[in-house]
Structures are given as C-alpha cells and as structure tokens.
Amino acid sequence: MKFIIKHEIRGRIRIHLIQDRMSYKEADILQYYLERLEEVTHAKVYEKTADAAIRFTGDRTAVIRALKAFHYSEVDVPAAVIEHSGRELNAVYKEKLINKVVLRLARRWIVPYPVRAVYILCRALRYAYKGIQCLAAGKLEVPVLDAIAISVSVLRGNLQTAGSVMFLLGVGEILEEWTHKKSVGDLARCMSLNVNKVWKVEGGQQSLTASSEVKAGDLVRVHMGNIIPFDGVVTEGEAMVNQASLTGEPLPVKKEEDGYVYAGTVVEEGELTIQVKEVSGSTRFEKIVTMIEESEKLKSSLESKAEHLADRLVPYTLLGTGLVWLLTRNTTKALAVLMVDFSCALKLAMPISVLSAIREASMYHITVKGGKYLEAVADAKTIVFDKTGTLTKARPTVKEVIPFGEKSADEMLRIAACLEEHFPHSMAKAVVKAAKDKNLEHEEMHSKVEYIVAHGISSRLDGKKVVIGSYHFVFEDENCAIDEEHRERFDNLPEECSHLYLAVENRLQAVICIEDPLREEAAEVIRGLKDMGFEKVVMMTGDSERTAAAVASRIGVDEYDSEVLPEDKARFIEKEKAEGRTVIMIGDGINDSPALSAADVGIAISDGAEIAREIADITIAADDLYGILTLRDLSQRLMERIRGNYRKIVGINTSLIALGVSGVIQPTTSAFLHNMSTLAIGVKSMEHLLK
Structure with missing residues (x-):
C-alpha cells in the first residue's frame, strides 16, 4: 500500500492513502487490519479523506512495515464485520442532519414566503394527524402536545414559530434515532459470535x-x-x-x-x-438487534421512571395551559405553557444517556447487555469473585506432570490433553497447551467423555475407566486409591500449585501440577472497589482451605469460602439478596453459571467458558481486572448524569414557563429556548462519561 505520513509524534502517526477514494468497505478492512497488529493500541480510519490515525507502542518500524505490506484483497475479514460495522450508518445520519439544516436555511433565504407557508401548513397537518391518532388510541402523550402547540401557532398566524418548532423536533428525532441505532448496533456487534x-x-x-x-x-x-x-x-x-x-x-x-x-x-x-x-453470521446479528430493541433490559429503572413520568406530565401540561388561559384570558401566556413540555426532554435525554454509556463501555472492551445492569453496578454493595481464572491469571500453565505408574509424564500429559480439550475451562486449556508445546499428538482414543461440573471428567480408554479432576472427585466420589510405594511422593506435592489428578481403573496414575498465579493487579483492584463503596468483597473457590486462606490474605477480601460447589455460590448470592443487598458475581467457568444467573449482575471474563459469557449480563476483557473499576466508575457517573439531566430539565422548563406566563418572553422564544435546551441536554448526554 502506498501512503504518505501527514503528521507524527511519539506513539502516534497519521497517514494518508494514495488512492482516488475510499469506500466504506475498504475503510472497514483497513480498520480491521490495523486493530489486529500487535503494536497498535488504537486506530481510526476516515473514509472521506482516506486517512488513518494510529496509536502504537514501541518503535514505529513494525507499523510502517505492516502498512507497506497491506493489500485490501489479502485481508481475511469476517463478513459480519463488513456488513455490520456501523460506518455507513454514521455517514447516512450525518448526511440527514446536514441536509436538514441546509434545507432549513435554503427555505428561509431562497424560497418565497407564500410557498414556504404552504410547506409549513402541509407539515403541520402531519403533526396534527399524529396527535389525533394518539387521542383516538386513548392516550395523552407527547404527540398531542406537539400537535396542539404547532396547530395553535398556525391558527394564530405564527407560521415562523410553527416552522421552528417542527424543525427542532425533526433534528431531535434524527439525533435520537441515530444514537439509538448506533448504540444498538455497537452492542449487537459485541454480543455477536466469535467462534474460531x-x-x-x-x-x-x-x-x-x-x-x-x-x-x-x-x-x-x-x-x-x-x-x-x-x-x-x-x-x-x-x-x-x-x-x-x-x-x-x-x-x-x-x-x-x-x-x-x-x-x-x-x-x-x-x-x-x-x-x-x-x-x-448475519442471521444471528439480526436476532440480537431485534432482541435488544424489544427487550426491557435496555432500560434502567431511572430511565423507565423518567419515561413514565414524561407521559404522566402531558395531562398536567394541558391542564396548566387551560388554567392560565382561564385566569388571564391571554392566549399568548397560555401558549407559553404549551410550548414548554417536560416530556420531550425526558424522553430524549434519558435513553441517549444509557445507550451512550453502553457504547462507551465497549470502548474499554466491556460488553453490557442493558442499562439496568449499569444501574445495578452503581448501586451494588456486595461483590463476589470466583478465584481460578478470575482473581488468578487467565492462562494458568502446567508446571510439572508427576507420574505415579509405569507410563511416562509425557504419556500422562497426552492422555489428559485428549480428555480436557473438549471442555472450556482455564485449567483444561493449560493442559492442552502444554501438550501442544511438547508436540504431543493426541488423536481421539477414548469413548464418550462425561463432564461433571466443578468436579472432573470421566471416560474409557482401551476399555479401562479413566477419570481426571479434583481431589474430591477422584478420591472421594470415584474412590480411587494411591499405591503405597508412591504415598511419600504424593504427600510432598508442591503446595504452591493447583493439582489435577488422573486415575485409571481407580488407581492414581499422574498428578498434573498447574501454576495459577494471582493477577498482579488483584489486591489493588480489591482496594479500589472498597474505596468506590463496596461494603463486602467475597472470594469463593473450589480450592482447599489452605490455598483459599493464603490467597484471601494476600488480596484483602472481606470474606472467603473454600471447597464450594456451584450451588453453594448461588446460595450465598440469594442469601445476600434476601438481606436487601444488590450483588455482583464475577466468574469465568461453567461452574460459575448458576451464580452468574442468581446475581443482580453477572460479570464474565471474556476468555472464559462460552456459557458463562452467554449467561452473564456484562463481559469484561481478560487482560486485567481494572475493567471492573472502570465499569463501576462509568455506572456511577451515568446515574449522576441521569439525575443531573432530570434536575436540568425540570429547572430549565419550569423557568421558561414562569417567564412565559409572567410575560417576560414570548411563546416563540419559549419554544425556541425549550427545544434548544432539549437538544443541548441530548447532545451533552452523548458525551463520554470518562475522560
């Protein structure tokens, strides 16, 4: 690819591609290519100018080399990435917004007034029809107010006011529709399949x-x-x-x-x-989009209350208009109330705030399936962590394989990998990777594999029963034994490791020692969560009491529980909820899914088991746990924004009504200020919550 460097500073470069024009598809391909370069931390492609801004780490040489090697035709991009990138959607709505403003100015400056008046009357009839439809359905909602305000302005001969109100309503509708579709699209892409x-x-x-x-x-x-x-x-x-x-x-x-x-x-x-x-993949994407658009999950309780309040306020606005007219017999002052309604701002600002927050979360590799979960994260006082794969490294490694029979350590690892490769758990992945690193081929050589959640795996190999799993499963459930000549070696297994026990025909044949080191940031994240208002931080694990106690003391949790089964975790969460606490559960495995379902908010680690991610309400990146602090901060700021928006809407609109009724400002000015404040609050609600 040929390009020129337009601007460059340390860690950032902006390039311009030497080509006539860039299509949306080409921009998506380049974006996909850049984001998958190891050195690139962030990239943005601008199709209109054929530019790309790239942030990277280390030396720029690798980035320049990758750019030179880039060809559109040689990048294998999943069809769904191109089909649902959202790039074209943004361009369409930007064009709609620009056209709306340009046409508005053109009509005012170029089109003769009689023609403009006919156009305004035709549009006013459409708003009046929507209002009548609403009344016919037995509803007193915002379309009724819009219809009355526009109709009264037209009847009084204030066509300019009617035109301004309709223009501002139209701009608001475009902004709301654009934000909603983009947020839903972003969320759906996050939830789409990623099965390699x-x-x-x-x-x-x-x-x-x-x-x-x-x-x-x-x-x-x-x-x-x-x-x-x-x-x-x-x-x-x-x-x-x-x-x-x-x-x-x-x-x-x-x-x-x-x-x-x-x-x-x-x-x-x-x-x-x-x-x-x-x-x-498109059918799955469309199903998700439909689910999101129809689901009440998108609404936080604050958002739902605001929308219900918006509808309930409509009759009071009409009543206020009538009372002012009865008391003053002044149509202008009565219109001042009608021109300013709380509903429009409430219905615009609240959903935009929530959807924008969900979209912003995705920038930090956090997938949120609905606004109510952000509200629950902001309010939660108890947070429960699984240990393995959550508080510990996402990718544990096999440190040693200790054989307890005639077969070699490599042969035991090969058998273990053959069994474990079917199941999505961090320890299973460690075993499979260790075998792969040693080039140990393991063709399917066993019968049907049975997986016992939170315990282990059972199968048959050459007609012999084979089990692999926890101490409890192998020695207590399956009654396996250790040959006496190996007892001393078994008693001296490395304490710092987690252990997988492999037995054949009820005799221990190997112990796989797995290093599962704590995440470096775990203790700091726990302290941060307490500083952010969590009253109880709990760790629950299937590990032994000794291991659990050591980990708990190192990271500073308030409580811990060891040797727990999946139902124990779910039972603890139900107990906390019964005591009136909002509870968050964080896990990554199949055995965490009952607890993830039971919690007010289930958070899964992105490279954990598919069922955990599917059941969870939120998914965070596996890189580190700081995403939890980001999520809490984002959620609390969102709740502050929603409450702040509510105060602004009530304050501004009450002031406008008071000024209009007292005669300080005219209804046209009230309508203009009302609509401008509504749009300003809506646009402000689209801003990022985190700097």
Whole structure:
C-alpha cells in the first residue's frame, strides 16, 4: 500500500492513502487490519479523506512495515464485520442532519414566503394527524402536545414559530434515532459470535476445524459448556440448551434428534451433533438487534421512571395551559405553557444517556447487555469473585506432570490433553497447551467423555475407566486409591500449585501440577472497589482451605469460602439478596453459571467458558481486572448524569414557563429556548462519561 505520513509524534502517526477514494468497505478492512497488529493500541480510519490515525507502542518500524505490506484483497475479514460495522450508518445520519439544516436555511433565504407557508401548513397537518391518532388510541402523550402547540401557532398566524418548532423536533428525532441505532448496533456487534474453531464430524471422527471452513450440510459436534456456532438440526445426542440470549427463557430447553438449534445458544448439559443449515453470521446479528430493541433490559429503572413520568406530565401540561388561559384570558401566556413540555426532554435525554454509556463501555472492551445492569453496578454493595481464572491469571500453565505408574509424564500429559480439550475451562486449556508445546499428538482414543461440573471428567480408554479432576472427585466420589510405594511422593506435592489428578481403573496414575498465579493487579483492584463503596468483597473457590486462606490474605477480601460447589455460590448470592443487598458475581467457568444467573449482575471474563459469557449480563476483557473499576466508575457517573439531566430539565422548563406566563418572553422564544435546551441536554448526554 502506498501512503504518505501527514503528521507524527511519539506513539502516534497519521497517514494518508494514495488512492482516488475510499469506500466504506475498504475503510472497514483497513480498520480491521490495523486493530489486529500487535503494536497498535488504537486506530481510526476516515473514509472521506482516506486517512488513518494510529496509536502504537514501541518503535514505529513494525507499523510502517505492516502498512507497506497491506493489500485490501489479502485481508481475511469476517463478513459480519463488513456488513455490520456501523460506518455507513454514521455517514447516512450525518448526511440527514446536514441536509436538514441546509434545507432549513435554503427555505428561509431562497424560497418565497407564500410557498414556504404552504410547506409549513402541509407539515403541520402531519403533526396534527399524529396527535389525533394518539387521542383516538386513548392516550395523552407527547404527540398531542406537539400537535396542539404547532396547530395553535398556525391558527394564530405564527407560521415562523410553527416552522421552528417542527424543525427542532425533526433534528431531535434524527439525533435520537441515530444514537439509538448506533448504540444498538455497537452492542449487537459485541454480543455477536466469535467462534474460531468447531469440532467437525467426518467418517465418525471429530476434528478441530476453522469455523470459516464449515459449509451448510456439514456435521458439527457441540460439547457441554460450548456455544452452538450455527443454526442446524440435531442428528445425534441429547442436551439441555440455554436459549436465554435469543428468547429470554430463564430455563434451558431439551433438544434431541430432529430438534432445531440456533447459533449463539449454549449447551448446558449433554452434547449434540448438528447438521449445519445456516453458516452466515448475519442471521444471528439480526436476532440480537431485534432482541435488544424489544427487550426491557435496555432500560434502567431511572430511565423507565423518567419515561413514565414524561407521559404522566402531558395531562398536567394541558391542564396548566387551560388554567392560565382561564385566569388571564391571554392566549399568548397560555401558549407559553404549551410550548414548554417536560416530556420531550425526558424522553430524549434519558435513553441517549444509557445507550451512550453502553457504547462507551465497549470502548474499554466491556460488553453490557442493558442499562439496568449499569444501574445495578452503581448501586451494588456486595461483590463476589470466583478465584481460578478470575482473581488468578487467565492462562494458568502446567508446571510439572508427576507420574505415579509405569507410563511416562509425557504419556500422562497426552492422555489428559485428549480428555480436557473438549471442555472450556482455564485449567483444561493449560493442559492442552502444554501438550501442544511438547508436540504431543493426541488423536481421539477414548469413548464418550462425561463432564461433571466443578468436579472432573470421566471416560474409557482401551476399555479401562479413566477419570481426571479434583481431589474430591477422584478420591472421594470415584474412590480411587494411591499405591503405597508412591504415598511419600504424593504427600510432598508442591503446595504452591493447583493439582489435577488422573486415575485409571481407580488407581492414581499422574498428578498434573498447574501454576495459577494471582493477577498482579488483584489486591489493588480489591482496594479500589472498597474505596468506590463496596461494603463486602467475597472470594469463593473450589480450592482447599489452605490455598483459599493464603490467597484471601494476600488480596484483602472481606470474606472467603473454600471447597464450594456451584450451588453453594448461588446460595450465598440469594442469601445476600434476601438481606436487601444488590450483588455482583464475577466468574469465568461453567461452574460459575448458576451464580452468574442468581446475581443482580453477572460479570464474565471474556476468555472464559462460552456459557458463562452467554449467561452473564456484562463481559469484561481478560487482560486485567481494572475493567471492573472502570465499569463501576462509568455506572456511577451515568446515574449522576441521569439525575443531573432530570434536575436540568425540570429547572430549565419550569423557568421558561414562569417567564412565559409572567410575560417576560414570548411563546416563540419559549419554544425556541425549550427545544434548544432539549437538544443541548441530548447532545451533552452523548458525551463520554470518562475522560
């Protein structure tokens, strides 16, 4: 690619591409390419000027080299990224806004007054019709006020006032629609599927295949805890499928042979083989957009109260108008009340505030599924953390494999990886990665794998029963034993590691020692949460009492509980809620999903199990835990903004009514100031909450 450097400072460069014009698609491809460069921290592409602003770390040489190597045709971009980028949407609404202003000015300066008057009358009739429709439906809402204000202005001969009111209402509608669609689009993109590989079934064998290579008609196996990547028909197996993300159903639905499953739903129990019917990601995207637009999840209680208040205020505005006219017999003063209504500002500012906050959260790699969750995060007093993969590193590593039988450590690791690769847990990923790093091939050599949540895995290998999992599962549930000659070595396992126990035919064969170091920022984040108003910070883990106590003392939590099962976490959260506390749960695994569902707000780590992300109300990036502090800060600022907007709207509009009734300002001025203040508050609500 040919380009010139327009501007450059340390860590930032702005380039201009040498090409005639840049299409929306080309801009999206370049944006996708830049964002995936390791050195690039932020990039923005401007299609109108064919420019790109790039922030990066380290030396610029790597960035320049990557830019020189860039070709539009050689970048493999997912279709959904291009189709739903939002770039064209922004351009369309910018054009709508500019055209509205330009046409307004042109009509005033160029079009003769008689023609302009006819145009205003025609538009006024449309507003009057909407008001009549509202009344016919038995509703006294904002369209009625708009219709009366515009109609009275027209009847009094104040066509200029009527035209100004309609123009400002039109601008407000464009801004509201634009913000809403962009926010919904951004949110839907965050929630869209990101499944890179799937288990493809061919000739009775499973192979890990890139999802982009799967075609309609192919067979795909989906194991417990995994997301269903495509729409399809079940050909084999039986499972309970969580469809909450698409249907809102709180309970999983049983799926069996000949049943239809949808992309984005999650297998909670069992496993399925599905015949793929639809590989396009657009259907999933459209389902999500529909869900968001129809769901009450988008509304916080403050937002809902504001909207209900807006509708309830309409009759009082009409009553106020009538009383002023009865008392003063002055139509101008009565119009001063009618021209200023609280409803318009309340209905515009509140949703924009919430949707803008959701969009802003996505800039920090935080996906929020609704405004009410931001409100709950702002109000929460109790926060519960899972340990493994949440307070500890997102990617634990295998430190050592200790064999307790005749087979070598590598052979034991190979068997463990073969079992663990089917299940989405941080420790399972560590085992699979360790085998891969040692180039240990592990073809499917076992029978059907059974996963017991929060315990372990059971299968058969060469006709022998094989189990791998926690101490409780292997030694207490499965009654496995340790050969006496290995007892001393077993008693001296490294204490600083977490352990996975592998047994064959009820005899311990290996212990996999996994380093699961604490995140460096964990203690600081816990302190920050307490400073931000959390009264109780709790850690719950399936680890031993000794490990849990050591971790709890290092990070400074208020309470901890060890050796807990999934239902124990959910039970604790229900108890806290029963005592009147708003509770946040943060986790990453299948075993966290009951607690994530039970909490007022469930927060999942982005590289955790698909079911955890699907059930969770919010997802944060796995890089570090500072996103939780950002989320709390953003949520509290949003609530402050909503309350501030409410005070501004009431204060400004009450003042305008008082000035109009006292005769200090004319109704035309009242209408202008009212609409300008409404737009100003709406635009201000679109600003970022965090600097």
